[in-house]
Amino acid sequence: MNTAKDYSMCLRDAVENFTKELINGVFDEHYQLIHGENTKQKFLKILERLAISESEILWNEFKNSFMIIRKKLDLDALAALNNDPAAKSLEEIYLAYPGFYAIAVYRLSHQLLQLNVPVLPRMMSEFAHRYTGTDIHAGAEIGESFFIDHATGIVIGETTIIKNNVQIFQGVTLGGLQVKKSLASTKRHPTIENNVIIYANATILGGNVVIGENSVIGANVCIRESIPENSIVTVQYENKIFKKERL
Numbered sequence: 001m002n003t004a005k006d007y008s009m010c011l012r013d014a015v016e017n018f019t020k021e022l023i024n025g026v027f028d029e030h031y032q033l034i035h036g037e038n039t040k041q042k043f044l045k046i047l048e049r050l051a052i053s054e055s056e057i058l059w060n061e062f063k064n065s066f067m068i069i070r071k072k073l074d075l076d077a078l079a080a081l082n083n084d085p086a087a088k089s090l091e092e093i094y095l096a097y098p099g100f101y102a103i104a105v106y107r108l109s110h111q112l113l114q115l116n117v118p119v120l121p122r123m124m125s126e127f128a129h130r131y132t133g134t135d136i137h138a139g140a141e142i143g144e145s146f147f148i149d150h151a152t153g154i155v156i157g158e159t160t161i162i163k164n165n166v167q168i169f170q171g172v173t174l175g176g177l178q179v180k181k182s183l184a185s186t187k188r189h190p191t192i193e194n195n196v197i198i199y200a201n202a203t204i205l206g207g208n209v210v211i212g213e214n215s216v217i218g219a220n221v222c223i224r225e226s227i228p229e230n231s232i233v234t235v236q237y238e239n240k241i242f243k244k245e246r247l
Contacts, residue, residue: 052117052188076092102154105144109124135157155175161190161191163192164195177207188206196215198217202222203222213229215227
């Protein structure tokens with residue numbers, strides 16, 4: 001006899017559809033008027049399948065946060081427009097930037113985690129990861145005017161703290177030095193202070209690491225100790241260029 005516990009793997013598809021509808025409603029009042037009740041019912045059904053009680057109360061508390069989340073996302077979009085020379089309009093940010101979409105899912109999933117909803121926030125994060133290539137744990141704390149450029153390959157760990165006006169490029173990892181279950185309740189990921197720029201493929205590891213405000217972390221840097229404010233950190237190397245011999 002098979003005694004293995006059954007898991008509702010089909011919930012992955014349900015959470016993906018719910019998340020898409022949720023974001024559509026946050027950014028489009030007309031969509032929310034037409035589809036809002038359907039989005040709510042999907043939420044209630046997901047919580048029922050996860051055996052989470054008081055789903056109506058949780059939905060109302062979650063819905064009450066939408067206006068605040070939208071204001072934060074508008075600041076994120078404006079940060080993208082102001083910092084990316086390739087951005088031509090806010091509409092382009094909202095509709096075509098995977099980094100912005102990943103931030104939108106993060107801000108919604110983070111709010112659910114704040115409401116002590118289990119499992120669902122992480123499922124939403126994993127949908128965003130598959131959809132955008134950006135892995136932001138719902139438990140991370142991220143301030144205002146956050147800009148992710150290109151998005152692909154970014155990892156932001158559970159206990160990361162990112163303050164205001166921070167820019168992050170593709171391939172950045174904000175991770176932990178060790179992967180031990182015994183460290184689950186400790187701060188394992190770095191703190192990024194205000195006005196920091198972190199360029200492509202930089203790796204910053206450790207819960208005690210603080211990147212001081214107004215600092216610039218260059219591409220491909222690996223950091224395991226705190227950096228003082230107003231610093232520029234780069235990898236020192238030289239390109240060697242050889243002239244090709246003519247055949």
